[in-house]
Amino acid sequence: MKLPETQLALLEAASATEPRRVAQLAEELGEDTAAVTRAAFELEAAGLLAVEERVTEDVTLTEEGDRYREAGLPELRLRAAAVEAGAGEDPAEMGRLIGAAGLEGPEVDIALSNLARKGYGEIEGGAVAVGENPRYDPDADPEAAALDAVAAGDVDSIDDGVLDRLEARGLVERTETTVRSLTLTDDGVTALMEGVEVTETVGAVTSELLTSGAFENVEFTEYNVEADAETVHGGKEHILRQTANRVKDVLVGMGFQEMEGPHADADFWINDCLFMPQDHPARTHWDRFALDVPPMAELPGDLIERVEDAHRNGVGEGDGYHSPWDEEFARAVALRGHTTSLSMRYLSGHAVGDLEPPQRYFSVEKVYRNDTLDPTHLLEFFQIEGWVMAEDLSVRDLMGTFTEFYEQFGITDIEFKPHYNPYTEPSFELFGRHPETGELIEIGNSGLFREEVLSPLGVDCDVMAWGLALERLLMLMYGFEDIRDVHGTLCDLDLLRNVEVVY
Numbered sequence: 001m002k003l004p005e006t007q008l009a010l011l012e013a014a015s016a017t018e019p020r021r022v023a024q025l026a027e028e029l030g031e032d033t034a035a036v037t038r039a040a041f042e043l044e045a046a047g048l049l050a051v052e053e054r055v056t057e058d059v060t061l062t063e064e065g066d067r068y069r070e071a072g073l074p075e076l077r078l079r080a081a082a083v084e085a086g087a088g089e090d091p092a093e094m095g096r097l098i099g100a101a102g103l104e105g106p107e108v109d110i111a112l113s114n115l116a117r118k119g120y121g122e123i124e125g126g127a128v129a130v131g132e133n134p135r136y137d138p139d140a141d142p143e144a145a146a147l148d149a150v151a152a153g154d155v156d157s158i159d160d161g162v163l164d165r166l167e168a169r170g171l172v173e174r175t176e177t178t179v180r181s182l183t184l185t186d187d188g189v190t191a192l193m194e195g196v197e198v199t200e201t202v203g204a205v206t207s208e209l210l211t212s213g214a215f216e217n218v219e220f221t222e223y224n225v226e227a228d229a230e231t232v233h234g235g236k237e238h239i240l241r242q243t244a245n246r247v248k249d250v251l252v253g254m255g256f257q258e259m260e261g262p263h264a265d266a267d268f269w270i271n272d273c274l275f276m277p278q279d280h281p282a283r284t285h286w287d288r289f290a291l292d293v294p295p296m297a298e299l300p301g302d303l304i305e306r307v308e309d310a311h312r313n314g315v316g317e318g319d320g321y322h323s324p325w326d327e328e329f330a331r332a333v334a335l336r337g338h339t340t341s342l343s344m345r346y347l348s349g350h351a352v353g354d355l356e357p358p359q360r361y362f363s364v365e366k367v368y369r370n371d372t373l374d375p376t377h378l379l380e381f382f383q384i385e386g387w388v389m390a391e392d393l394s395v396r397d398l399m400g401t402f403t404e405f406y407e408q409f410g411i412t413d414i415e416f417k418p419h420y421n422p423y424t425e426p427s428f429e430l431f432g433r434h435p436e437t438g439e440l441i442e443i444g445n446s447g448l449f450r451e452e453v454l455s456p457l458g459v460d461c462d463v464m465a466w467g468l469a470l471e472r473l474l475m476l477m478y479g480f481e482d483i484r485d486v487h488g489t490l491c492d493l494d495l496l497r498n499v500e501v502v503y
Ligand code: PHE
Pocket: 337, 338, 339, 340, 421, 424, 445, 446, 447, 465, 466, 467, 468
């Protein structure tokens, strides 16, 4: 019989009577564990070795756990200091005890909460009294004993509940590992007795093999595609980016073209063109990320005039705001709070020249808002902006477009609620039902642009428009409840690694 070198070495190192662990054999053979595991599975497939798998749990002390094992658990130190200070009779002042117990920083809170939990003492009005009937004997505290047991490698003696508690306190860490043990089978013994030779098989193609031409004469090792292998997490496009790309594909499929434009823009494009009065609350520093940069110099002069006139005097029947309007204020630069700034740049003809109806445009881009972080709000998010310019549009067209769009993502129960925007009339908010919680969540805002917006832009047909939140679409598609599952330091890596964005 002929076997590759590693397999033969492994066969010779294995025993028929005593199971031997892969890790130990790998060390003995000076090979890496993955190579030995691979060889073991090959030999198992050939019936020469038996592989037994056991999942074991490794428990180790964290740095904090180790510190408490040496110095004592904070609650025990506090208890000892209290007993010393005679707190069995009269409650002792907390500050003194903390000093005497040598507790520092977060240890103080840890000591106090665990002291109460274990009934070692009562805390009242800044003083500690030693408890009457503690839940444990302080000299035989099960958590302290368990720390010693973990350090000694005697984990089996520890009660499960105690181990759970230590883990919750961050004092121990548990990791699962698969341990594989190998035993020679009868066929394996027979093969060894009959004699096994080494085949010169090659595991990988090297450039040397290729250039020398030697690859033509060597035998390559067969792959075992069923063998267990280490999981490798390669780089991957973020779910948000994948979904954004999918949204773009869907909109292009619906006949839309993509808009582009600056993240930091003049307030003129972000707000003034949208008939947002300059004293609107959304335009204060509370909501908007102002940038300390020079005002935007290039703005179309005639458009500025018409926008100012719409604000001051109104358009058609409308009466305008008659409120102050300041050109310098309009030129100030901020991070855009919505991508409707892009729609203004395109509708005005400033971006790609004058547009004749019908037209459809979109963007899937980042916007920035000075919100308070919570499960559904971030300081920045992706907005799916879009608009359709045509003669005689109605709310039915708007609803039909959304129904068609969301259907592409399997969402068929969109609801509409009348809304107010300074720049659209009528306006609608969109809602979708969360697949896990059943709650209606807001997913977008939309409407038909008012005459006060369109007339200064020089558009004399209808324009329906919207801004939808990409992150909310994701919530409806994948069912997660907290936006921070996919963004930032708290994000769920398993979700990001495993989730599939399907078409
Ligand atoms: N700009 C609005 C928002 O950010 C969305 C919107 C765009 C509404 C265009 C109507 C028309 O919520």
